[in-house]
Amino acid sequence: MDTLLSLHLLDAVAERKSFSAVADRFSLSPAMTSKHIQHIERQVGARLLNRNSRNVSLTEAGERYLAAVRPLLEGLAEAKAQVSHATLAPHGVLKASMPVWMANSAFARLIAVYRAENPKVTLDFDLSGRMVNLVEDGFDLALRVTMALGEGLIARKLSMVRFYLVASPEFLNQIGRPTTVTDLSGAPFLAYAPMANGGHIRFGEGADAVNINFRQIMQSENETLLLLAACEGMGFVFLPHWLVNDYITDGRLELVLPDTLCPTTPLYAIYPDRNYLPAKVRSFLDFLSGPNGFGVNQK
Structure with a gap:
């Protein structure tokens, strides 16, 4: 069985919460889609999805597993695009942790512009103020006024x-x-x-x-x-x-x-060190550090 396809199916089922919708999208039967999920579960030795007649949801093990696997899937897609010289449109859920004070009208205007330019990206922002673990908690990036880095993380200065x-x-x-x-x-x-x-x-x-x-x-x-x-x-x-x-x-x-x-203090974007940043992450970072990003509201 194609393990890579199985991983893509697992990711899609977790996002859409429907076997039948994912089966239609990949031109498979629901039964075959289920077999692919079972294939991954046997490999990892844990149940990854809770299933019943009404809904589908990730188990705790499934959440941890997908948090680790999704960057790999996105990296493969990005690498394929670079090799083929194609432009991969930003898409998917962009999960970011930010300071509480980012809840302001100026930043809301910025993300509205970004979303209009990237309509296939869904924004998921955590402004709880807690110091998240990017990898374990499944975050794509964090905006912080500190450059303190954990293992495997890098920082990019966005503005002052x-x-x-x-x-x-x-x-x-x-x-x-x-x-x-x-x-x-x-x-x-x-x-x-x-x-x-x-x-x-x-x-x-x-x-x-x-x-x-x-x-x-x-x-x-x-x-x-x-x-x-x-x-x-x-x-x-x-x-x-x-x-x-x-x-x-x-x-x-x-x-x-x-x-x-x-x-004044620098504002950094903190994110996992990868060879290929997913298009959704790269586009968001480039936007924030560009002329239409944080630079438009420095006064």
Whole structure:
């Protein structure tokens, strides 16, 4: 039995959740399609699909197995396209992990443009904020502001992310608008939990370093909650420009000391090291790093 065909059938059944639909697509009988799946199950020594009269779903073993196999199938298709000098259209499910703050209108506009250009790609984005294992959890890539890499992963720099110090106009009207860094000493501060340091923040190095000792009144791992708390006048907060630009434009937040306090950090795409990136992954990375991607919203 053709094992490669069996793998393609397993992938298709898992995606469509139907033996009959996949059988029609591959011009096979449902019974033969089932035999191919059984062939793979015998090879791996585990049940990969749950089957009943109403639905089909992957078992836990099936999810792990397909997470490992799908990149190989995509790589084979990509290699075939390159050898034949053909252009393989991006297709399939693009599963990506991203920071919580990517849930903003500017990024939504970008992915709408990407999807219009690549209609055969289905987007599956996890913005839970958890640090996923790309391979074990079946992710194609992750967007991160850290370059910390696990084994078998590589990083591609996409853009720079600026962090603005912001506060609500009402809050600033009450306590006054800082004109120097020293004016921030003891001021109420909303801290991003993974970077919280008791309200103490240091920028720069050596003689040019700037120290701020805020009064930390709240911390959270969710940037959106920090944003909303700042809009309610609870205090100062550092947030990515992508998240706060619209709020600054419409007057709900104000920039504070932008010429002095505007740290930047690289945004990386992290993905498994493969000889051939699937077209869906390559097209998404090229789009984000291109002129219509992150570069259009750097202010």
